[in-house]
Amino acid sequence: MSEVRVRFAPAPTGFMHIGNLHTALFNWLFARNQGGKFVLRIEDTDEVRFTPEAVNVIYEGLRWLGLDWDEGPDIGGPYGPYIQSERLELYQSKVQELLAAGKAYECFCTPQELEERRQMMRARGLPPRYDGRCANLTEQERERLRAEGRTSCIRFRVKQTGKTVIKDIIQGEVVYDNSLIADSIIQKTSGFPTYHLACVIDDAAMKITHVIRAVEHLPNTQLHLQLQEALGIEPPQYAHLPLVLGPDRTKLSKRHGAVSVVEYAKMGYLPEAMFNFLALLGWAPGDEQEILPPQEIIKRFSLQACSASPSVFDMQKAEWMNGEYIKAMAPEELARRVLPFLVEAGLFEADPSPERMAWLVRVCELMRERVKRLTVFTTWARYFFTDEYEYEQRARQKWLNREDTPQKLEMLAERLQKLQRWDAESIEEAVRGLAAELGVGAGQVIHPCRAAVTGTTIGPSLFHLLELLEQSDVVSRLRRTAALAAGGQLRPAQEG
Numbered sequence: 054m055s056e057v058r059v060r061f062a063p064a065p066t067g068f069m070h071i072g073n074l075h076t077a078l079f080n081w082l083f084a085r086n087q088g089g090k091f092v093l094r095i096e097d098t099d100e101v102r103f104t105p106e107a108v109n110v111i112y113e114g115l116r117w118l119g120l121d122w123d124e125g126p127d128i129g130g131p132y133g134p135y136i137q138s139e140r141l142e143l144y145q146s147k148v149q150e151l152l153a154a155g156k157a158y159e160c161f162c163t164p165q166e167l168e169e170r171r172q173m174m175r176a177r178g179l180p181p182r183y184d185g186r187c188a189n190l191t192e193q194e195r196e197r198l199r200a201e202g203r204t205s206c207i208r209f210r211v212k213q214t215g216k217t218v219i220k221d222i223i224q225g226e227v228v229y230d231n232s233l234i235a236d237s238i239i240q241k242t243s244g245f246p247t248y249h250l251a252c253v254i255d256d257a258a259m260k261i262t263h264v265i266r267a268v269e270h271l272p273n274t275q276l277h278l279q280l281q282e283a284l285g286i287e288p289p290q291y292a293h294l295p296l297v298l299g300p301d302r303t304k305l306s307k308r309h310g311a312v313s314v315v316e317y318a319k320m321g322y323l324p325e326a327m328f329n330f331l332a333l334l335g336w337a338p339g340d341e342q343e344i345l346p347p348q349e350i351i352k353r354f355s356l357q358a359c360s361a362s363p364s365v366f367d368m369q370k371a372e373w374m375n376g377e378y379i380k381a382m383a384p385e386e387l388a389r390r391v392l393p394f395l396v397e398a399g400l401f402e403a404d405p406s407p408e409r410m411a412w413l414v415r416v417c418e419l420m421r422e423r424v425k426r427l428t429v430f431t432t433w434a435r436y437f438f439t440d441e442y443e444y445e446q447r448a449r450q451k452w453l454n455r456e457d458t459p460q461k462l463e464m465l466a467e468r469l470q471k472l473q474r475w476d477a478e479s480i481e482e483a484v485r486g487l488a489a490e491l492g493v494g495a496g497q498v499i500h501p502c503r504a505a506v507t508g509t510t511i512g513p514s515l516f517h518l519l520e521l522l523e524q525s526d527v528v529s530r531l532r533r534t535a536a537l538a539a540g541g542q543l544r545p546a547q548e549g
């Protein structure tokens with residue numbers, strides 16, 4: 054068989070939907086599994102024309118996930134250009150061929166006329182579609198319409214009898230009745246091709262062997278197959294990927310929260326976790342294993358193992374998987390990934406000294422087990438980096454609002470201030486010593502202390518956490534909290 058060639062063909066909307074990245078990933082996986090080529094093509098004939106910024110959004114989304122392309126607008130390739138608005142001559146010459154063969158015709162109907170006729174069809178209970186008014190005009194009639202000052206688009210004469218059978222690798226055999234389609238515009242009055250024409254011509258010109266795309270495009274394939282036949286093109290193989298749904302089982306959209314790739318990066322998702330997560334949306338490795346390195350996914354990937362039924366984008370699972378990747382990550386690497394988030398939040402210097410970096414590595418080592426997303430460090434675990442943290446409701450309720458808390462915190466501050474050595478062991482000794490002196494369990498000191506110094510009720514080993522903070526900061530946080538609590542300022546907020 055000839056070399057596998059697939060393409061990812063996004064419109065440059067300036068926005069990369071997570072569903073688009075999913076399509077890109079499946080194409081890439083198939084290409085890499087087969088030792089084939091992954092082509093990037095920008096489809097800018099239907100919507101906005103490309104801008105460098107909008108194309109950059111696509112490059113960045115792909116690069117973020119670790120997908121490289123073998124041919125594309127930036128690196129060229131044997132079948133370029135890879136931006137459709139730069140290929141107009143090719144499309145126009147094919148349109149001329151179709152016109153000459155009588156397989157396409159000029160249509161002079163105005164948008165308003167079309168709309169009026171559609172409305173009439175609706176009123177009569179008919180499906181609103183093109184009625185073929187210009188399908189059989191004589192040259193004289195065309196001349197007359199041109200003389201009226203009308204412009205024309207080009208329509209493809211579809212075959213309306215029989216059926217179109219699509220043999221889809223994922224969806225199986227899908228049959229569409231040809232009576233359902235009407236003559237379709239292939240070249241607009243502007244001279245630009247429509248998506249359908251450009252896509253079919255480019256897939257052939259770029260020697261694409263497998264078209265792997267979202268299932269929304271399955272109905273378009275009926276027209277694409279007819280166009281291919283008219284143009285004498287051997288159709289590629291088709292594989293339509295299942296829908297990606299939100300948790301409520303409707304198509305994943307903004308309503309469900311983040312949908313753009315950038316947002317996931319901003320929310321602290323690791324690209325390698327997202328790679329793994331997206332790969333499992335609609336594809337299964339064949340066993341129960343869920344955490345799979347890219348090489349393993351590439352090795353095991355096949356279109357046959359993709360499911361035809363929709364898959365649900367489960368945010369909790371995405372978080373869980375992200376957490377698994379973070380746990381498995383070397384603390385040095387984790388620190389490197391966390392740093393930009395801290396810098397952005399103004400919690401860390403952009404160019405830290407080796408000592409500061411080593412300290413951050415220790416923070417990451419301590420936190421690694423409990424981190425689901427990188428943003429944890431700028432939200433609830435911000436206490437490592439700043440005295441400005443919130444006292445959570447639970448911390449107020451359980452510990453900070455108790456009558457004996459201010460005094461306990463004061464006493465602890467006193468003891469900790471006196472420590473000669475600031476390490477976990479000495480801190481633990483001081484905390485336990487105080488508990489013994491007060492005749493209470495150690496928890497009765499540990500919990501209020503955590504609530505005071507971090508504002509939270511859960512976290513890593515308190516003694517190791519305190520060790521990573523400055524002794525003087527811990528002491529002043531204890532005193533500050535004691536004063537606030539004594540002043541009644543840490544009462545739980547009224548609920549509801």
Ligand code: GLU
Pocket residue numbers: 062063064096252265266267270
């Ligand atoms: N430009 C189309 C899209 O973004 C490509 C569809 C296709 O892969 O054929 O949906």
